[in-house]
Amino acid sequence: MIGNYPLHLMILVLLWGYIYTSWSLMGRMGMVSFGHGAFMGIGAYTVVMLWNHYGVSPWIGAPAALAVAAVVAIVIAYPCFRFRIVGHYFALVTLALSEVTRLVFTAMREQTGGSLGATPNGALTEGASVALGALQFSSKWVWLAIVAVFWLGGLWVWRAVDRSMGRLALQAISEEEEAAASVGIHVTRAKLRITLVSALMTCAGGILYAQYQLYVNPDTVSGIAISLQMVFGVIAGGMFVMLGPTVGAAFTLLLAEGLRLAWGNRFPALDSTIYGLMLVLFIIYMPKGILGAALDAVRRR
């Protein structure tokens, strides 16, 4: 039997792998978003708040959260694309978005518990391990199955996008927007479509994360820190290959856990220090990430 700890790690790797994959759908097309923390936070908080304050089941809360995320994505992304806000500017506008959501969650402390975070009301009765209506499961195997399905779904979407005409259009756009428009590509529509897919998938990831951890906190599900975590996880693993984001998630998690097992808690931020250093080196010398570079090396043989 596999113990709870390795199971927990596997769940986290697949869950973050799924979220990173969602981010990379946009990132690989040259749309570097620092705002995906907002979508994750909207997913996590909408479901938990509806459940805690109104007793609304996550099965209804989830579509509500997705609807909110879709509206936010369109309200921010449509003008961005319409007015050709790209590159640095797009990154910084989305950064503002993720900070706004974090601050809103913090400021509504009457409802959300502010920076102390909130716990969904427990629905598991004595002896039961499943509360289907509340989307709460105490068995890690159930969670592993759920996140595995989402992860596979995420990879399927990645591949579907990769094989579609839309990808060619988006790649043309990321190279040269004006030229793409001149050959008849509807730039705004093409970008908006992939943004919606990416944002909704990330929102779903936020819902799963909150229900699995049974805890939400403005700083751990939204804000600039979590947005940067997604960006860097994808860069570390490899932005342009299907399993790159998952490799990034596995790499960062195993690095942190490995160092913790080796040295205990004597050096609290050693893993992030090494990780930060490696990120800088990756971006300079290995911009395709771990998996991208490995695949290149194999191909050259």
Add this chain to the structure above:
Amino acid sequence: MEIFDIFLLEAVLNGLLLGGLLALLSLGLNLIFGVIDVVWICYAELIMCGMYAVYYLHVQYHWPLIAAMAAAIVMVALLGVVLHQLVIRPVLSAEPINQLLVTGGVLFFLQAAATLAFGIDFKNLGVSLPPVRLGEMSFSAARLVAFGAALAGVLGLYLFLNKTYLGTAIRAISQDRAVMPLMGVDPGRVFVITSAIGGALAGLGACLLVLQYDVHPAIGLSFGPIIFLICVLGGLGSMAGGLVAAFVFAQFISVGGFFFAIEWGYVIAFAFFIAMMFVRPQGLFRR
């Protein structure tokens, strides 16, 4: 009603003081973007390093405060040069987005390294200036000092860029990177000097911030985003725009925080930023 007004006035004036500080903080970032065309996402973390330098030199090694601050400014200036030589130079011809992300990696690294070296606890300089009273309003003296120093910094940079040969070369490079090398300006040298000046401005910002706030490893995240948004709102690379944007932003934060909770002040400021991006995507002042 009269009391209400005097507190509102106090909020407006405090916003003005905050604006001066934010203007200084965004100045260095703007200069670097304007000249080198790279956004230092880790700018706030350089400021954090400067705050730690002041703290350790003054509290641990008992340097006089002024000496500790001077040393911190020099140290952060050197840090800026190191950052440019080790991290920015290799990616100068890479895709713009890699240039943005690489300094994000530095942000991560500096924040974690600070946690590793100094721990996560808040460190207080232990220097407290008495509040200044003006009628029924009271202002923090640290903020007044910061405001004065920030204005001096802005003015100093303006004179340097406009009255010296080196400053003229820096402005020339920022206007045309391709032609200036033909005129005998060495862009590499200008970049290094600009990085040093940008670092020194971050160091000055650190000296002013450490008088008002405790230093801890994550402090960069609390004001870093604001600095970027100010630069973008003003038009990246436009210093005049950055100054105006800093004061606008500070008023939103201060007066918004006066009417609601302080976070709402920030929310309003950020929402205003997003809305402005759609109205004027190139910022208030187009470069």
